[in-house]
Amino acid sequence: MELFNADFGGARITGQGIGPVLEPFSGVSRIAVLRGGGLGDLMFALPAVxxxxxxxxxATVTLLGTxxxxxxxxxxxxxxxxTVILPFSxxxxxGPEDDGELERFFADMSTRNFDLAVQLHGGGRYSNPFLxxxxxxxxxxxxxxxxVPLERTVPYLYYQHEPLRALEVAGFAGAPPLGLEARLEPLPEFRQQLAQDLAVESGASGNGRVVVIHPGATDPRRRWPAERFAAVARRAAxxxxxxxxxxxxxxxxxxxxVVELAVEHAPDGRPAVEPNAGRPAVESLAGKLSLGELAALLAGSSVVVANDSGPRHLAQALGTPTVGVYWVGNAINAAPLGRSLHRIHLGWATRCEVCGVDMTQVGWTAPRCPHDESTVKAVEPSExxxxxxxxxxxxxxLHGR
Structure with a gap:
């Protein structure tokens, strides 16, 4: 019987983690980790790193990322x-591939003499040959x-919690988990820059009473409607x-x-003003912050309200409470595990409301239908x-950080 239908590459099991923890490799001083994608994809990989x-x-860890x-x-x-930025591939x-750029990239990587390369990027159809x-x-x-197989491979099944999947791979590399969540800290200089930008004490505006809303998501089907985010923003203001x-x-x-709709929700149609800071109580910072400043803002917030998106995952990594709006299938793969600091609200749609296709059949074997209707619009703002x-x-x- 082949345990877990996994390829151990002849290694013996030395411990238990998310899955088997195999014996570590010897003489490892340089590690490469392959993980493309966005912010959320990075957060999924960091516990394994x-x-x-x-x-x-x-050992030094080089992330091959974006x-x-x-x-x-x-x-x-x-x-x-x-971090080494991946070429288009x-x-x-x-993106537009350039054979010359790819050859230069792999020539450079070969000079680094990596002892261990770890693939955390999907099921390996493209990423394993790349690795x-x-x-x-x-x-x-x-x-x-x-x-194509690697020396040790974990079977890729789409519906698995992504950080736990990455930790299972780390276990096959001989690394038991330290924790189940990503952990990051904002740097002091970005806290200071944020404070200057907002003309308030960073992370302490309104005695810590700051709500951050991120209404975007890469997949439009994951987006809660703007008017629903606006209703939450208005009540918070x-x-x-x-x-x-x-x-x-x-x-x-x-x-x-979202800001405009939140103003429309006001009884007199005008934006409220935060009395101590003299700022509009609902304000857009979209496109105005570096990622370091965004991290500082999220770390200093009371709570973050968002779709299943990179900023929500980043807020979790920074230790900030979150309220997430998830399609039920995405919740299996990407929702927070705990509920003391994180809450989720689920959209339960399983078929596209336009064409009726079964949306639960996802991943490498099932291309999505072309429709972008929200799968989470039934979630109520009051909840x-x-x-x-x-x-x-x-x-x-809350909120002595």
Whole structure:
């Protein structure tokens, strides 16, 4: 019988983690971790990176990631030693491929003499061949049935909690988990810059009564409607919270819509003003913050309200309470595990309301239908805001950080 249908590469089991913890490799001083994607994808990988750092003390960890990863990791304190930006490559980093750039990248990577390369990027159809070209002595990662094998491979099944999947891979590399969540810290200089930008004491505006809202998500189907975020923003403003709506430059219009709709919810149609700071009580900061400043803002907030999105995952990594709006399928893969600091509200739709396709059949075997209707629009603002109030009333962290 093949335990867990996994390839142990002849290694023996030495402990237990999320899955089996196999014997560590010898002589590991340089580790490469492959994880493309956005902020949330990085947060999913960081617990595994921390486990690898602990299992191989003294080893350096190079993340092969994306520009947004490099920016965030250069502006926060975390477990990654170095970030190298991936070239455009099908299934690894989408974009126009340049054969010359790819060859130069792999030539550079081969000179680094990685002892261990760890694939945390999907099922391996594209990422496993990419990883093998690094020339590392040992390779570990996930694998769908059509992917090339690595030295040790964990079977990739779509519905698995992503940070736990990464920790299972780390276990196959000989690294038991240190923790189940990503952990980052904002750097002091970005707290100071944020304070200057907002003309308030960073993280302490309104005696810690700050609500941050992120209404965006990469997949439009994961987005709670703007008017529902606006209803939460308006109630928070009326209760004395300073509300900031955040997003990147592509989300400026969405953030401004939330602010405008929140104003419309006001009894007199005018924005409230936070009395101590003299700022509008609901304000958009979308496109105005560096990732270091965003981290400082999230770390100093009372609670973050968001879709299943990178800023929500980042807030969790910073230790800030969150209220997340999730499609039920995404909750399996990406929702927080605990409920003392984090609450979730679920959209239970399983079929597209336009074409009727079964949306639960997702992943590498099931391309999505072309429709972008929200799967979470049935979630009620009153229920979300009730969790905002509960978290700000009961959080043991509120707010002496």
């Amino acid at each position: 921390a486990a690898l750092k602990a299992a191989y003390p003294g 520009p947004v990863h490099a920016e965030l990791l250069s502006q926060t304190a975390g477990p990654v030693d170095e 099908e299934g690894v980093r989408p 093998l070209r690094l020339g590392a002595r040992h390779t570990v990662g996930t694998r769908t049935p059509d992917a 009326d209760d004395g919270f300073q509300v900031y709506v955040v997003g990147d430059r592509s989300e400026k219009e969405l953030a401004e819509t 979300v805001y009730e969790d905002v109030l509960q978290l700000t009333a009961t959080s043991p962290l």
